[in-house]
Amino acid sequence: MSDTGFALDSRLHNDTRHVASLELCDVLLMNDTRFPWLVLVPRLAGMVEICDLATEQQAMLWREVNHASQALRSLEPFDKLNLGALGNIVRQLHVHIVGRREGDAAWPGPVWGSGAAVPYGDDGLASLLTRLRDALKD
Amino acid sequence: MSDTGFALDSRLHNDTRHVASLELCDVLLMNDTRFPWLVLVPRLAGMVEICDLATEQQAMLWREVNHASQALRSLEPFDKLNLGALGNIVRQLHVHIVGRREGDAAWPGPVWGSGAAVPYGDDGLASLLTRLRDALKD
Numbered sequence: 686m687s688d689t690g691f692a693l694d695s696r697l698h699n700d701t702r703h704v705a706s707l708e709l710c711d712v713l714l715m716n717d718t719r720f721p722w723l724v725l726v727p728r729l730a731g732m733v734e735i736c737d738l739a740t741e742q743q744a745m746l747w748r749e750v751n752h753a754s755q756a757l758r759s760l761e762p763f764d765k766l767n768l769g770a771l772g773n774i775v776r777q778l779h780v781h782i783v784g785r786r787e788g789d790a791a792w793p794g795p796v797w798g799s800g801a802a803v804p805y806g807d808d809g810l811a812s813l814l815t816r817l818r819d820a821l822k823d
Numbered sequence: 824m825s826d827t828g829f830a831l832d833s834r835l836h837n838d839t840r841h842v843a844s845l846e847l848c849d850v851l852l853m854n855d856t857r858f859p860w861l862v863l864v865p866r867l868a869g870m871v872e873i874c875d876l877a878t879e880q881q882a883m884l885w886r887e888v889n890h891a892s893q894a895l896r897s898l899e900p901f902d903k904l905n906l907g908a909l910g911n912i913v914r915q916l917h918v919h920i921v922g923r924r925e926g927d928a929a930w931p932g933p934v935w936g937s938g939a940a941v942p943y944g945d946d947g948l949a950s951l952l953t954r955l956r957d958a959l960k961d
Contacts, residue, residue, distance in 0.1 A: 734904050736892040747885045754874040765914070766872050770906040773923055773931035785911060793911035798932040 690730035694777040697726065700802065702810060704817050709745045710780075712753055714817065716810070717802035720791070721761065721784035723753050723817075732778040735770055746780070754782050756820035760813075771797060828868035832915040835864065838940065840948060842955050847883045848918075850891055852955065854948070855940035858929070859899065859922035861891050861955075870916040873908055884918070892920050894958035898951075909935060 693711070701713035701724055709729075715722035727738070727746055735743060754766055763784035770780045783796050791799035805813065831849070839851035839862055847867075853860035865876070865884055873881060892904055901922035908918045921934050929937035943951065 734892075735906065736889050736896070736904065743885060743889060744882065747881060751874050751881060754872075758874070765909070765911050766874065767911070768873065768906075768908040769933070771903070771933060773903050773905070776903070794936040795907075795909060795933045 691728045692730075693726060694775050694779075696775050697724065697777065697779060702814060704814060705821050707749045707752070707821075709742065710749045712749075712817075712821065714810075714814065715802070716804045718805050718809070719800075719803050720789060720796055721757055721763065722796065723757055723782040724779050725750055725753055725782065726777065726779045729778070733772060733776050735778065735780075738778075750780055750782060753821065756817060756823070757782055757784055759820045759823070760816055767796065769795070769797065829866045830868075831864060832913050832917075834913050835862065835915065835917060840952060842952055843959050845887045845890070845959075847880065848887045850887075850955075850959065852948075852952065853940070854942045856943050856947070857938075857941050858927060858934055859895055859901065860934065861895055861920040863888055863891055863918045863920065865916055867916070871910060871914050873916065873918075876916075888918055888920060891959065894955060894961070895920055895922055897958045897961070898954055905934065907933070907935065 697713065701715050704712040704714050710725040710727050713724040713726065715724060732738065735746065738746065764787050765785045767783040767785050768780065772778065785792065835851065839853050842850040842852050848863040848865050851862040851864065853862060870876065873884065876884065888906065902925045903923045905921040905923050906919065910916065923930065
């Protein structure tokens with residue numbers, strides 16, 4: 686999969702930490718302890734809408750979303766998984782995978798636009814990244 | 824695709840109108856003039872998480888989401904498509920496809936939990952359902 690011309694949006698870069706690179710997508714962790722929250726970004730320059738991806742790219746994106754969902758769920762139980770591809774603010778195509786717990790900071794509403802992120806500490810972040818990378822290898 | 828034991832959640836039933844039945848999913852129109860908004864519901868009893876569907880069911884779901892996205896976009900232009908599978912309130916598996924316009928009633932936030940629906944009138948609803956059904960045939 687060519688990375689030609691792709692550069693991660695600066696807002697996504699600032700809000701996340703890189704976890705791993707899959708065949709199509711970079712897997713990012715939102716730096717927000719309130720929610721276990723991954724963001725998948727296909728390394729395709731200029732893409733905005735999933736329905737504008739080629740058929741095989743769409744299939745690969747959803748396979749990787751499924752893989753990352755399973756990895757996130759393997760780390761800790763949650764009550765509901767939330768998937769979203771919005772892009773109203775950041776147009777670069779990205780897919781959110783969020784583990785939701787009853788009573789969490791946005792429950793039962795959506796996480797998007799819900800208050801300010803609470804960043805991880807350095808140790809917690811390093812540990813979580815290691816666990817996520819291990820889970821994504823399975 | 825067997826429909827055995829499947830019954831549409833009562834809240835989804837009340838908030839939407841039936842548009843069409845695809846091979847896996849029923850396509851519903853949210854009865855809310857504020858947003859062009861489809862909901863796809865796989866006719867599978869007891870399903871909650873997309874990542875618990877069989878591989879081929881996931882692939883079919885996303886093909887139908889793509890087909891419905893293209894149909895919705897063919898009716899009128901919008902600035903951004905929003906996809907979401909949340910289920911924090913209604914657990915029955917369903918996928919939202921929402922056409923967003925800059926300055927719409929929830930822009931740039933998510934539509935979920937954003938104010939009260941503004942229902943269609945009878946004539947507008949009938950006309951839109953006809954156009955959607957035609958677009959889904961393509």
